[in-house]
Amino acid sequence: MKLRVREQGDEVHVDVDGVAGRQQRVLQALAECQRLTGNPPTSAMSDVSIRASADRMRIRLKGREGLRYEAEAIYQCLREALIGRGASTGNGVPAR
Numbered sequence: 001m002k003l004r005v006r007e008q009g010d011e012v013h014v015d016v017d018g019v020a021g022r023q024q025r026v027l028q029a030l031a032e033c034q035r036l037t038g039n040p041p042t043s044a045m046s047d048v049s050i051r052a053s054a055d056r057m058r059i060r061l062k063g064r065e066g067l068r069y070e071a072e073a074i075y076q077c078l079r080e081a082l083i084g085r086g087a088s089t090g091n092g093v094p095a096r
Contacts, residue, residue: 001082005075012069014059014078023052026082030059033077037070 002017016026027050046067049060061069 003075003078003082005071005078007071010062010068012061012071012074014057014061014074016057016059016082018055019052019057020055023057026057026078029078029081030074033074033081037073037077 001019001022002015004013004015006013014030019026046064046069047060047062051058061074063069
C-alpha cells in the first residue's frame with residue numbers, strides 16, 4: 001500500500017494506492033486519525049470528498065469556518081494505522 005498526503009491550498013489530499021478491497025479500513029483509519037488529532041474536531045466542520053476504484057482511493061479534506069487540516073499529522077497517523085511503524089521507501093525516507 002502506498003500512501004501520499006499533501007496540502008493543496010486550504011485542502012489536504014490523501015492518495016492511497018494498492019488498497020485492493022481495504023477501502024473500508026482506510027476510511028476507518030482516517031476517521032480515527034481525525035478523532036485523535038482533532039483535525040478538524042467534528043465532521044460538521046469539514047468537507048470530505050472520496051473517489052475510489054478497485055485499487056486506489058483519492059480523498060480530499062477541507063476544513064470549514066477557517067479550520068485547517070494538518071497534513072503531517074494525518075500522514076503520520078495514517079502511516080501508523082495502515083502501513084505500520086518504521087515504514088519507509090528503503091532509504092530511510094517515509095513513503096508518501
